[in-house]
Amino acid sequence: MINLIGYYTTQFGELWDKSLFDLVEEAINGVLKQTQLSNKQIDAVFFGNMLAGVLGNNLHSTSRISEILKVNIPIFRTEAACASGGAAFNLAKSYLEANSNKNVLVIGAEKMTDYSPEETITGLSAAASGEEQEAGLTFPGLYAMMANFYLEKYHYTEENLAYVSVKNHFHGSLNEKAHFRKKISVEDVLKSAYVAHPLKVLDSSPISDGAAAVILTNNRDLINKQKKSVSVLASEVVTDTISLKERKNLDEILATKNASNIAFEKAKIRRRDISVAEVHDCFSIAEILAMEDLGFWKKGEAGEKIKELSTKFGNGGSLIVNTSGGLKAAGHPVGATGIKQIGEVFLQLTGQAENRQVKNVKYGLAHNVGGSGGTAVVTILAI
Amino acid sequence: MVGIVSYGFYVPKYRIKTEEIANVWGKNSDDVKKSLLIEEKAVAGIDEDSLTMAFESASSALSSVNIDKSKIKVVLFGSETHPYAVNPASTILAEFLGIEKNYLAYDTEFACKAATGAMISAQGLIKSGYSDYALITGSDKGMGKTHDVLEYTAASGSVSLLLGKNDLILELLDFESFSSDTPDFWRREGIRYPSHGGRFTGKPSYFYHIEGSAKSLFKKTGLKPADFKYSIFHMPNGKFPIQVAKSLGFSPDQIKDSLTVNYLGNSYTASALMGLMPVLEKAKTGDLIFLCSYGSGAGSDSFALRVTKNLQKRRKEFTKIVNDKKYINYPTYLKYMEMI
Amino acid sequence: MISPIKIWRRQKEIRKILGKKGKILVWTKIFTPGTDFKKYAPYPVVMVELENKEKIYGQLVDYEKEDLKTGREVVSVLRKVREPSIDGVIAYGVKFKPL
Numbered sequence: 066m067i068n069l070i071g072y073y074t075t076q077f078g079e080l081w082d083k084s085l086f087d088l089v090e091e092a093i094n095g096v097l098k099q100t101q102l103s104n105k106q107i108d109a110v111f112f113g114n115m116l117a118g119v120l121g122n123n124l125h126s127t128s129r130i131s132e133i134l135k136v137n138i139p140i141f142r143t144e145a146a147c148a149s150g151g152a153a154f155n156l157a158k159s160y161l162e163a164n165s166n167k168n169v170l171v172i173g174a175e176k177m178t179d180y181s182p183e184e185t186i187t188g189l190s191a192a193a194s195g196e197e198q199e200a201g202l203t204f205p206g207l208y209a210m211m212a213n214f215y216l217e218k219y220h221y222t223e224e225n226l227a228y229v230s231v232k233n234h235f236h237g238s239l240n241e242k243a244h245f246r247k248k249i250s251v252e253d254v255l256k257s258a259y260v261a262h263p264l265k266v267l268d269s270s271p272i273s274d275g276a277a278a279v280i281l282t283n284n285r286d287l288i289n290k291q292k293k294s295v296s297v298l299a300s301e302v303v304t305d306t307i308s309l310k311e312r313k314n315l316d317e318i319l320a321t322k323n324a325s326n327i328a329f330e331k332a333k334i335r336r337r338d339i340s341v342a343e344v345h346d347c348f349s350i351a352e353i354l355a356m357e358d359l360g361f362w363k364k365g366e367a368g369e370k371i372k373e374l375s376t377k378f379g380n381g382g383s384l385i386v387n388t389s390g391g392l393k394a395a396g397h398p399v400g401a402t403g404i405k406q407i408g409e410v411f412l413q414l415t416g417q418a419e420n421r422q423v424k425n426v427k428y429g430l431a432h433n434v435g436g437s438g439g440t441a442v443v444t445i446l447a448i
Numbered sequence: 449m450v451g452i453v454s455y456g457f458y459v460p461k462y463r464i465k466t467e468e469i470a471n472v473w474g475k476n477s478d479d480v481k482k483s484l485l486i487e488e489k490a491v492a493g494i495d496e497d498s499l500t501m502a503f504e505s506a507s508s509a510l511s512s513v514n515i516d517k518s519k520i521k522v523v524l525f526g527s528e529t530h531p532y533a534v535n536p537a538s539t540i541l542a543e544f545l546g547i548e549k550n551y552l553a554y555d556t557e558f559a560c561k562a563a564t565g566a567m568i569s570a571q572g573l574i575k576s577g578y579s580d581y582a583l584i585t586g587s588d589k590g591m592g593k594t595h596d597v598l599e600y601t602a603a604s605g606s607v608s609l610l611l612g613k614n615d616l617i618l619e620l621l622d623f624e625s626f627s628s629d630t631p632d633f634w635r636r637e638g639i640r641y642p643s644h645g646g647r648f649t650g651k652p653s654y655f656y657h658i659e660g661s662a663k664s665l666f667k668k669t670g671l672k673p674a675d676f677k678y679s680i681f682h683m684p685n686g687k688f689p690i691q692v693a694k695s696l697g698f699s700p701d702q703i704k705d706s707l708t709v710n711y712l713g714n715s716y717t718a719s720a721l722m723g724l725m726p727v728l729e730k731a732k733t734g735d736l737i738f739l740c741s742y743g744s745g746a747g748s749d750s751f752a753l754r755v756t757k758n759l760q761k762r763r764k765e766f767t768k769i770v771n772d773k774k775y776i777n778y779p780t781y782l783k784y785m786e787m788i
Numbered sequence: 789m790i791s792p793i794k795i796w797r798r799q800k801e802i803r804k805i806l807g808k809k810g811k812i813l814v815w816t817k818i819f820t821p822g823t824d825f826k827k828y829a830p831y832p833v834v835m836v837e838l839e840n841k842e843k844i845y846g847q848l849v850d851y852e853k854e855d856l857k858t859g860r861e862v863v864s865v866l867r868k869v870r871e872p873s874i875d876g877v878i879a880y881g882v883k884f885k886p887l
Contacts, residue, residue, distance in 0.1 A: 183823040190822055200833050200846050201821060201828065201831060209816035210814045211814075260820050261817065262816050263816075310845060
């Protein structure tokens with residue numbers, strides 16, 4: 066049995082005063098304090114980060130973390146573009162399945178604001194294939210192609226997409242740690258400038274700094290001692306082609322569909338048992354596709370259903386999505402997102418979500434995607 | 449007999465009108481048009497250069513014939529706007545066309561006559577038996593300084609000719625070349641825009657060398673202007689070719705079809721060759737064509753060509769194609785020419 | 789500077805897809821490009837299915853607004869694909885033109 070017993074996140078946003086490893090250190094200290102564990106009680110660390118090598122010329126981060134933590138334990142870094150955090154969590158779980166009575170620290174972190182937007186956009190496009198980069202397709206460009214395809218196939222307009230951002234910004238206004246706290250309207254979204262047609266500035270998650278950490282353990286005594294603890298029912302990683310053009314269908318992320326099916330099977334629960342979910346809304350279209358690919362809504366329906374705002378906090382819906390503010394409003398420090406998503410579900414399940422606490426939650430799901438769908442991680446937690 | 453087997457051309461889609469430029473500089477556009485006889489000129493897009501245009505014209509030339517590419521053992525690239533100062537565009541072109549690898553390639557420069565000079569060298573390589581075919585390209589994304597007369601004339605374009613000794617559409621009856629050291633127009637290494645000697649580019653330069661080359665060819669062959677159906681001259685503007693044609697004894701009728709400069713501008717190494725394009729649209733078997741290029745610095749190549757019955761099956765549409773165009777404004781022109 | 793060797797390897801592949809016809813499967817228009825593409829922005833990028841069913845990405849050039857639609861017939865042409873550094877090797881690649 067593997068449990069998540071602690072979570073800490075830094076503020077997400079433009080954190081000029083903090084370097085990448087300042088943020089990592091803050092997250093480590095925060096989660097150790099939360100769980101009242103000492104650094105010497107950590108048996109292994111898994112670190113999710115995408116751009117430290119590309120932008121900051123910083124690799125061998127594992128050794129840097131050893132320096133921060135002041136221990137000589139196994140430390141591993143994973144990279145799966147925006148799913149780096151989720152992938153790190155998955156490996157941590159596998160480590161605990163192979164080693165008994167261990168405590169593992171999982172950190173996701175990213176520093177993006179030290180560089181010009183063009184440099185960062187170029188760095189992010191490393192998650193795309195060489196041909197996609199050569200054609201000048203940015204990250205938003207790839208999701209924009211999926212958006213155009215989806216909107217045309219199911220006869221929706223840009224307005225349908227806007228509801229995702231409106232909902233997530235509302236949630237962001239309830240989350241102190243979110244990058245953006247301002248509420249926005251559908252009109253605001255439609256009036257914002259195009260980034261890659263049809264996606265506009267307010268359809269797109271921002272460039273943010275941040276770090277988040279969780280502690281996982283399979284040590285029964287420790288689990289029993291902890292006041293706040295949730296069990297990890299499933300964590301599944303599925304990959305697919307890096308090239309959007311090589312995918313079987315352009316209106317779905319197959320990796321998400323498959324990861325979701327396997328995760329629900331392993332967890333032995335149904336879609337309707339999930340009351341809170343953090344899904345990967347790097348762009349508004351991504352949440353639309355996620356709701357269908359995860360199996361919550363039927364294929365092609367999400368564009369219409371999102372307008373009902375049943376997944377918005379306070380509307381009495383049975384499934385609330387992205388109470389953290391999602392990537393859109395909470396911010397998207399790439400490596401940190403996967404951990405933040407899992408952490409938010411942890412807060413909801415353990416009654417620590419304060420003014421955005423959803424009632425009667427038993428099962429929660431976190432969904433993390435890398436690139437335009439080359440990697441998907443689906444994690445299911447239960448209290 | 450060596451001659452031209454097939455041909456191809458490429459003119460970019462964009463045009464800028466003389467008045468669009470004149471208005472920016474506060475000049476009377478009617479005066480400018482009257483003095484240069486240019487209505488508009490062709491402008492290559494921001495992502496086009498002499499190599500990409502050469503690929504288009506050369507692909508077109510090769511598509512007209514079904515030959516074994518390994519028989520093309522000569523590839524010559526003439527330009528004033530080579531993509532590199534050192535690195536042959538001729539091999540980049542050959543590689544993209546699928547010509548490899550037992551061939552002679554080099555890039556040539558002699559201002560606007562870089563390609564026609566290459567034609568003369570190439571016909572020698574075919575006659576000597578080294579190669580059955582030679583691919584010659586003239587291609588330029590012509591540059592002119594702003595607020596200078598070249599701004600109205602310098603244009604983009606490319607023409608490719610496949611030379612050979614069988615199945616010709618044009619027989620190369622004879623040719624001559626006339627050269628001297630005359631600094632009428634030049635560009636130093638590392639300097640973006642060419643400079644010129646103003647009125648010096650006229651009588652002692654363009655006219656002197658063309659007349660020298662033409663008269664030399666007439667003397668050698670015994671041909672007279674009246675023997676030719678068409679005459680084509682290098683076109684730095686719309687006036688010079690008409691004036692030199694007259695002074696040599698050609699009639700306005702003989703030159704009128706070739707004046708592409710009026711609506712396409714001066715595409716430097718492709719200029720005289722571009723004038724051949726509308727002529728080939730209508731020329732008939734047996735017609736004699738007089739083609740005379742001019743390159744600053746200075747020199748002139750003259751050619752006497754005869755149309756064969758094969759032109760009919762390899763003729764290409766020109767007028768309709770170049771009329772598929774899109775007008776751009778001055779700032780867009782500066783952007784495409786990477787001047788801003 | 790992009791590695792000239794990478795450009796050289798890539799150009800052998802480019803040769804095979806020049807002058808090919810196809811249809812636009814999906815398009816977008818990029819307004820916020822990366823560093824190497826700044827001077828071309830805004831530009832449309834299309835995913836094209838060639839006659840042999842192969843799928844290729846490329847920018848769309850020499851186009852009108854109406855050409856940006858699913859199903860539009862295009863042909864691949866040779867163009868410069870990135871802003872080279874002033875002393876780097878020029879990268880030529882494939883873009884598409886409406887037919």
